[in-house]
Amino acid sequence: MNQHYLELRSLTKSFGKGETKVTAVDHIDLAVCEGELVTLLGPSGCGKTTTLRMIAGFHTPTSGDVLIDGVSVNALPPNKRPTAMVFQNYALFPHMTVAENIAYGLKIRGDSRESIDTQVEEMMNLIGLQGLAKRQPRELSGGQQQRVSLARALVMEPKVLLFDEPLSNLDAKLRVSTRLEIRKLQQRVGITSVYVTHDQEEAMTLSDKVVIMKDGIIQQIGSPSEIYSHPCNRFVAAFIGKANFLEADIVKVTDTQLLMKINGKDVSAPCWNKSIRKNDHVLVVARPESIILGEPSADLIEGTVRDSVYFGSQMLYEVQIATDQTVQIEIADPQHHKHYEKGTKVGLTFKDRSLHVLTELEGAGNET
């Protein structure tokens, strides 16, 4: 297996000149292994689509390289690159049938008639479009159109498959089922894929690797669980899942543990970051599900329940722990836990090894 099947080296794209210059992608490096699905995730304008379009060849990089299978493709126009894209709005040719759409790239490549027919049919079976060959794109549902778009790209057997927010035009339920299908199909075919989305849930459930971007810069690269449990900064922590941010003062540092004070109470957290020293003022990420609600006691962080919302499978509490700070707490399986009414005094503890300490400190607060 090639470790660096798709490689971006110091890739940069800026638009405009002088005062109006905007750098959409700023010296990013990324290596994608063969068969991996990597998601580019970030808010609007973070540069993820620009990056994808540079891989496809629709944007020319201002500087840097795109390498596929060890070869630079910088000089290749999009029609000569071994990539195929699944477009956000499907971009199906409205004057062709489903089969003609899927056959389009094969025809351009000059495959024989019989070979095209077989490939198209196999692809339609693979992707669950049997019986729709003669339909016009406008006669299909959004989900079906998306499949045709995927089939059209996949049939080319590209070295890298590119997805540009392919699910954003589907309704919520269909989005969930389609993304599962895409993941299964991608794993079955074993195709190297780059997937752009702004939906963090989509990124978490689909990817081998998630790349979090902001302002054209990669914030963090990692597996979904790494990113969730060890976000590298406040932006990543807040962007992926919900997070409470608590200020803390480090009291003692051991090889494996950090002891600190939060709201004057002793709390311990695993030590991931070797740069943290005694007396540092730090920010602690506490996910809502890692906080345990209990009776108040002198050595626990004190709080008052301000609100509670019942979701069936879980209960969400809002607890005020200081005049200017509330935290969100999720209790799974609420039937088997005591319910705390609004105004009740409670004591907070943290699940073992669940806290994550950030070195930066931009003031505490609550972000979800």
Added chain:
Amino acid sequence: MSTHIPGRRNSTRSNDIRKLLGEPGLLFAILIIFYLLIVFVIFPIFQVFKTSLSYDGAFSARNYAEVLSRSYYIEPFFNSMLLGIITATIGTLIGFMFAYAITRTPMKGKEIFRLIATFPIVSPPFVISLAFILLFGRSGVFSGAIGNIYGLKGLVIVEVIAYSPTAFLALVGVLRAIDPALEEAGMDLGASRIKVFRTVILPLATPGIVSAWLLVFIQSVADFGNPMILSGDFPVLSVQAYLQITGMYDLARGSTLAILLLLPTVGAFYLQKYLLARKSYVTVTGKPTSATIKNLEWYIKLPVYSVCVFFAAVVLLFYGMVVYGSFQKLWGVDSTLTLANYVTMWRVGKGYILDSLIISSIVTPITGIMGMFIAYIITRKKFPGKNALEFASMLTFAVPGTVVGIGYIIAFNTPSVLMPVTLTGTGLIIIVLLVFRNMPVGIRNGVAALQQIDPSIEEASIDLGADSGMTFRNVTLPMIIPAFFSGLVFSFVRSMTAISAIIFVVSGKWNLITVAVLGFVDNSQYAQAAAMSILLIAIVLIALAVIKSITDMLGKGMNTATIIE
């Protein structure tokens, strides 16, 4: 999304030029288009200005001073404005009611109403004047019913019938773009239908209504055929400019009147374009809908339906009268049915008919291809002077035919640096005039079609391995073919029915069917005029049907709704 970055537009001009140099064929084509537009659009209009500003061979504003100081010359200006304002106001009102009926009410037989309402657009405009004379003239069916038919009153009636369809088509688009849910929301919040209309529909539709008004105003002021027949002692600019030149051989004064005609129409045209560009907020609600209001109140239905039925009946009556008149032995004297008029018409007008068909068949494809090419480079290519090119190519749409006609006879009567041969008297001058006069609609359709094509569809093709040539042939071209054919339809219809500009450039050698009809009317040979009009309308309808069926065949699966509108 992040693909749309501000400041991208500022990407350097030198870059565009370098790209263009890489495609020498395209560069060459663009230069040719520039040359043609300068010679056949800018140059003639410039010549009219120049002639109006020269007196005894010297630069002078004296023509204007004379025209403005004598009521004989200034009266036509005020008359044209008055006629334009009245026609536009009544026409817009009728057009709005019609559009409201078609888009919002549950009226029955909408398709038929729509067809009838658009009929005056595809027929030569002066046919309505002809019918008007047959109905209310001295030997008409309702002779004397409305008094003297020559003058302002007659012109208003005729032009309202001829041009409210323009307002109707424009306003259908405007009303479609207003989501009926807004109306429901207004009523849900407690407003009455009338109140909602005043506070929601009207404010949203206002830019569209004003722009429809301006369109009718332009058509009325620029109209030549109807006033030529009906103006009587109510002189209007277009006819007076024509008479100055063909009757008095006074080019300078004719040009001065032409400029007085040009200024308000071009002003109105750009005001209208500006309003349309600003009204975009109307469409943000998404897909155009045509949901009708099922339980509409009677006090809305009654006036709206009455106007529709009355207008449709009038149109049918007028055209029916032309058909009927064409079969009568001697109008008003002997009503025996006969084919004699068709025989006479054919004997006298055979040459005209053939010339019209030949010239239209040459003009139509040239206009279509050139219009589509210009639309393509405007929407998809970058090159210096693009805005100037777009402006020049759309200009003839705004300039009254009379002005264009005068410009052509001044510009091409003698050889010049730009055009080294004399064109006057040739068939070629008619062809180029029609090509450049008809092209703006083709360009507009083409631009609209190209803008509808999401660039990602073309990108998908390139992504799948096609180069830009293959992408144009396989993807872009098939998708713009309906717009291309609609451009052809328009060009053919206009070539067959145009009169105002054409009348200046026809000659003994090359003449056209519309000029022949006007000649019959001039000689009071109304029955022959009617017969020839019917033939003309028949040719146009057959051509429409043929082109539409081709379009349906080629454009299946695509949005062909834009074709006729």
